[in-house]
Amino acid sequence: MEIQVGNSILELIKGDITDISADAIVNPANSSLMGGGGVDGAIHSKGGPKILEECKRIRETEWPDGLPTGKAVITSGGNLKAKYVIHTVGPVWLGGFHVEAELLKQAYRNSLKLAVSKGIKSIAFPSISTGAYGYPIEEASQIAVKTFKDFLEKEGKLEKVIFVLFSDYDLEIYLHVAKQIFI
Numbered sequence: 001m002e003i004q005v006g007n008s009i010l011e012l013i014k015g016d017i018t019d020i021s022a023d024a025i026v027n028p029a030n031s032s033l034m035g036g037g038g039v040d041g042a043i044h045s046k047g048g049p050k051i052l053e054e055c056k057r058i059r060e061t062e063w064p065d066g067l068p069t070g071k072a073v074i075t076s077g078g079n080l081k082a083k084y085v086i087h088t089v090g091p092v093w094l095g096g097f098h099v100e101a102e103l104l105k106q107a108y109r110n111s112l113k114l115a116v117s118k119g120i121k122s123i124a125f126p127s128i129s130t131g132a133y134g135y136p137i138e139e140a141s142q143i144a145v146k147t148f149k150d151f152l153e154k155e156g157k158l159e160k161v162i163f164v165l166f167s168d169y170d171l172e173i174y175l176h177v178a179k180q181i182f183i
Contacts, residue, residue, distance in 0.1 A: 005152040009160045014171045017164040018046040022122040024084040031066035038131045047078035070106030072114045090129030108147040116157045124162040141177045
């Protein structure tokens, strides 16, 4: 499904984010930036050692104590189809009483801002924090889609934003939310 948002297109698809041909893909990283499980592990594995080398340099120079939740950094895409990987740390779900919603908005917004600052025109996102970090997808999808809508309406500097959902269930939830917000 594609939705026109100002001068940008928001697309929602089911797939594997490591196979997406976009200028950048977003990695829902852990704060160590050293790879992990799920999408993070898949991006590091398929992208090859260059991504890890760049993440180590970021840790040595910019974030020696780890990337804080909600912040974003960029590396090359290594062996991926995407030229860049934007790494962001989403919040761990703690019941919704520990500013998780604001931190999730920051993860999306800071990734978008970083993409625009680097001249990126197309970017693909997974559903941040809804895997191992336990964020309920129903709530996370509302935050994600609203954050994109607000950003694209104000910034308009991205040609395409793609949500790449891993399962039919996740895609259906995001499609439902997008229809509520945009139609």
